[in-house]
Amino acid sequence: MDPLYRKVAAEIAQHIERSVYVPGDRLPGVRRLARTRGVSTATAVSAYQTLADEGYIEARSRSGFYVRARKAIQTIEPTLSAKAAAPKLVTGQAMAMALIKAANDPAIVQLGAAVPDPAFLPTQAIARALATVMRTKRSQVSSYMMPPGALELRRQISRRMSESGAIVSVDDMVITTGCQEALSLALRAVTRPGDVVAVESPAFYGLLHVLESLGLEALEVPAHPIEGISLDALGFALERWAVKACVLVPNYSNPLGYCMSDDQKHALIRLLEKHRIPLIEDDVYGDLGFSSQRPSTCKGLAPHADILYCGSFSKSLSPGLRIGWIAAGRHHAHVEFLKYVTSIASSTAPQLAAAELLATGRYERYLREVRSKYQSAVARMSDAVMRTFPEGTRISQPRGGFVIWVELPKGTDSMALARRALRDGVSIAPGPLFSASGKFANFIRLSCAKVWDARLERALFAVAKLI
Ligand SMILES: Cc1ncc(COP(=O)(O)O)c(C=O)c1O
Incomplete structure (x- = not known):
């Protein structure tokens, strides 16, 4: 009490x-x-x-x-250098596992993982859709849904993708267990252990874990908080290193929240084509922009380019369904085989339930509501951070999604901060997790998709005090 x-x-x-x-x-x-x-x-x-x-x-x-007067938000300043660092094997992401496990503990205030609070999710509609498929498709639900996955779901996803300009047939898509599996399959299809993969910096740590597990080296290319990956730095890196793939989140990246313009996307595709490098496009936040117009995808802008498009409903419907997909273009057959050897198939009931939610229009209606909720949640958290964190704090201004990237005063050790905060019952994601080479020592990422209550305020204030 x-x-x-x-x-x-x-x-x-x-x-x-x-x-x-x-x-x-x-x-x-x-x-x-x-x-x-x-x-x-x-x-x-x-x-x-x-x-x-x-x-x-x-x-x-x-x-x-x-x-008190509201403090104006100080925006993160870009630190772009055309000279990308040397490739690095990704190691030492052990802190991330502590964070990931913390997500299971209801006693901890979860500001670390990019997971929406269930209050933001259409849990009732999902429960109803699951009940419907359990009732009406009982024998199908009890069987393997072999790759490429449920046809109803692939059809619905294919329709939605065509609305954002990407024409992908149901036969060119494989359903996966979340986007994480899609990224892993994509990387396994186009690289071998020891290869170099270009990634944006800072990059979503789950991607760095996949690179680590596959023995791949990450070439970190700096990203601008508004415009996205520096194409100058990427061009420089591609001239210098034998890069085998490039993985990006062009729409509402995690953690910076930028959205690349169509011009930038075209320039990126041209650059990668020139060097014959496949693009692994992670579009997990694409449906969660703050403006009503859905951004384009590289896959849609360049249908014939070598692009392995990865999507998921984890951020936009429910992470617990574990439904993702990959449209791998010329790598489709290989990816389909890799999916089969990895886990045979993804669970059947969630696939059929997701198809139901899309077919009835429930998904679209939900998206219309939740996008503005996330925008308000981001504004509120940004305000609170400016109010309570020390002078010199700067934050990103995402254009979609629900995370913010916070730069703390120089000299702050965010790894030590995260450990202390976790002991005090609050999880935050420290900056070095978003880098293969331990950069961003004085940064943290906060998830804003949380119910704003006294407990959350107290947690944020506790972090501010620790800083
Ligand atoms: C950019 C990005 N890609 C992929 C994933 C993993 O998504 P899923 O839960 O669908 O596996 C995440 C989850 O945090 C993410 O932020």
């Missing part, structure tokens, strides 16, 4: 969030607050003290408590 002063503080914080009190407003005096809330003056003082600690209000001597 929250102590009483916290409840009072949370109530006033909510009023400030909703602009009942605006910056510069004087709040009721301590005695008046105590009287109206039916608490002691000591409780009222503690409530105001908490709000002051959390950056909502400030005490002015002899005058009382006032709502």
Whole structure:
């Protein structure tokens, strides 16, 4: 149970969030607050003290408590150099496993993993769709759904992809167990252990784990927080190193949240074609942009280029369904075989349920609602970070998805911070996990797809205090 002063503080914080009190407003005096809330003056003082600690209000001597002005968001500055680093074997991602396991612990406030809180997901619709397929397709559900996977689902995905300009037939697609498996199959299809793979920097750590497990070297190419991977640096790297594949998240990358323009995507494709390098396009966040127009995909812009397109419903429907897919172009047969030897097939019921949700239009309707919810959640978390974190903090301004990349004051050790925070019951993702060479020591990634409540505020404030 929250102590009483916290409840009072949370109530006033909510009023400030909703602009009942605006910056510069004087709040009721301590005695008046105590009287109206039916608490002691000591409780009222503690409530105001908490709000002051959390950056909502400030005490002015002899005058009382006032709502503080909102701090403008300081945006991350690009650090781009045309000279990409040398390729590195990915190792030492052990901290990530602690984080990943923390995701199973309900006692921990989850700001680390890029996993939406179930409150953001259409859990009822999913339950209904699963119940329907269990009832109506019982014998099918009890069998293997051999690769390439459920035809109904491939048909629905193919229709959706064509709406974003990518024409992929049902025969050119393999259903996978999430995008993670799709990425792994794609890399196995086009590389061998010891090969060099170009990745954006910072890169989603799950990708770095796949590289690590396959004995691949990562060539980290710097990415601009708004424009995406530096094509100058990528061009330089391709001249210099024998790169065998390039993996990118062109739409709402994780962790930077940028979305590459069509011009940049075309330039990227031309560059990779010139060097005959396949692109592994991870579009897991493509449906979660903050604008109503879905961004293009490289696969759609260049249907004949060597592109292995990987998608998933983990971020946009539910990670628990574990449904992803890959449209691997000329590598299709190889990928299909690799899928079979890896896990024979993906679970049948979730495939059929996802097909149902797409066919009935429920998925589209849900997307329309959730995109603006994620945008608000990102704005709220960004605001809170600017309010509570120390001077010198900068954050990304994602154009989709639900994570923010936070640059902390120089000298902050985010690995130590993450370990301490985890001991205090909060998971955050430290910057070095997003690099094969331990870069981004003073960065963290925060997931914003969380229910905003007093527990979350306290967790964020605890992290701010540790910094
Ligand atoms: C960019 C990116 N790709 C792939 C994945 C893995 O997706 P899935 O859960 O569908 O395997 C994630 C999950 O965090 C991600 O952020």
